[in-house]
Amino acid sequence: MIEPVYGPVESWRYGRSLGIDAIGAISTCSFNCVYCQLGEIERPSRQRQEFVPTAKIIDLASQQNWAEIDTVTLSGSGEPTLANNLGEILVQLRQLTQLPLVVLTNGTLLHLPEVRSSLQLATEVSVKLDGATPGGLMRISRPSFDFDWEEFSQGIGEFRSCYQGRLTLQTMVTAPWSATEQAAYITHLQRWLPDAVYLNRPSRPKPRHRLLQGRENLEDAPDALWFKPVALADLSDFAETIHQQTAVKVFLPASR
Numbered sequence: 456m457i458e459p460v461y462g463p464v465e466s467w468r469y470g471r472s473l474g475i476d477a478i479g480a481i482s483t484c485s486f487n488c489v490y491c492q493l494g495e496i497e498r499p500s501r502q503r504q505e506f507v508p509t510a511k512i513i514d515l516a517s518q519q520n521w522a523e524i525d526t527v528t529l530s531g532s533g534e535p536t537l538a539n540n541l542g543e544i545l546v547q548l549r550q551l552t553q554l555p556l557v558v559l560t561n562g563t564l565l566h567l568p569e570v571r572s573s574l575q576l577a578t579e580v581s582v583k584l585d586g587a588t589p590g591g592l593m594r595i596s597r598p599s600f601d602f603d604w605e606e607f608s609q610g611i612g613e614f615r616s617c618y619q620g621r622l623t624l625q626t627m628v629t630a631p632w633s634a635t636e637q638a639a640y641i642t643h644l645q646r647w648l649p650d651a652v653y654l655n656r657p658s659r660p661k662p663r664h665r666l667l668q669g670r671e672n673l674e675d676a677p678d679a680l681w682f683k684p685v686a687l688a689d690l691s692d693f694a695e696t697i698h699q700q701t702a703v704k705v706f707l708p709a710s711r
Contacts, residue, residue, distance in 0.1 A: 459507045459531070460515035467708045468581075468653055469526035469557060473519060475548070476531025477538035479506045484533035485563040486596040488585065490627060490657040493532060499599030501563060503539040503570075513547045521552055529577075530559040537564070542573030549576055557581060559625065561596065565610030571617060579621040581653065582611055587632070587640035595629055608643070615647050625653045628685050628693070637693060644701045652705045654694055656685045 457480045463471040478484075482493045485501040516527075527548060529535045535558055538544070548556055555578040562582040564570040574580050586592030589604040615622055624644070632640070644652070687707070694705035 457532075458515060459512050460519070461531075463524050466526070466528070468706065469528060469555070471523060471525045472528040472557075473516070473524045473526070474531055475512060475516065475527060475529045475544065477507055477512065477529060477535050477541060477544055478532040480532070482532045483537060484561070485537070485599055486534070486561050486583075487599055488596050488627075490595075490629060496533065496599070498533075500537065501600045503537050503564070505540045506538055509540045509543045509547060512544055513551070516548060517551055521554065524552075524554060526555045526557055527552065528557045528559060534561055534563070536560050536570050536573070539569075541570075542576070545573070545576040555579060559583070562607060562611050562614075563598070563600075563602075565614045566606050567610075571610075571614050574614070575618065575620075577620055579623060580614070580618065581623040581625045582649075583626075584624050584640075584643070585627050585629070587636045587643060591632075591636060595627070608646075611647050615649075621650045622647070623651045623653060624649045625655065627655050627657060628690060629657055631685060631689050632693065637696060641697060641700050644697065644703055649703060652694075652697060652703055654690050654705055654707055656687075656690060656708075 459476045459479060460473065461476065462474045464474055466472040481497050483498040483500050483506065484496045485499070487496040487499060529541070529544070535541055545556055556576065557579045558574060558577045559581050560583065562584070565582070583596070584592075585595040589602070592604070593602060690707055694707055697703060697705050
């Protein structure tokens, strides 16, 4: 049984995080990231639909012990903004709890007004940006559609201009970035003005096939790929450069 509510999971960013999976049994995403803990995405898509009924999610969420939870995180088995009932889910979660509601998104649908509207009740929206240039993003995130960098970048900017919550960027650094890539990244930050940046490095396995446990803190997997982590010192230097040039606060997974 694949339940759409799971955890809480220990998160270096959000503490004890209750997972809400609005995508469900078949991993569905507009990206197929090289390091994805879910394994290879089973259904590449940028088509919005209802995957899991809101009532099922809310029924399971209402049974939780909220005293044991720090944050509610919408992520799970793919890209949560593909769920066209995402806004409805956030509305009803807010009726259950005043805990922070966090949506982890790859940002590929932020150009759509209905998606930007659906995210307004989220306490934090964290947008994935694993490449500062079109080529870098294509190489790491591997979009499943005809990716348009300008559409992507403009969507994030338009969301920033209308969103009153906390906007953050999450960036997985799979290899040291060149000075050109770092400069491009900083230019994006100066344009979008996020509240914070989370820099990370792959430290967990990439299953070769779909693995449901990838929604959580997967420490091992059969027949998996492992990445050589970027040196934490290099990540720290990049974080310092970002902060010096943008004043944006940068968080690192110091213990991983």
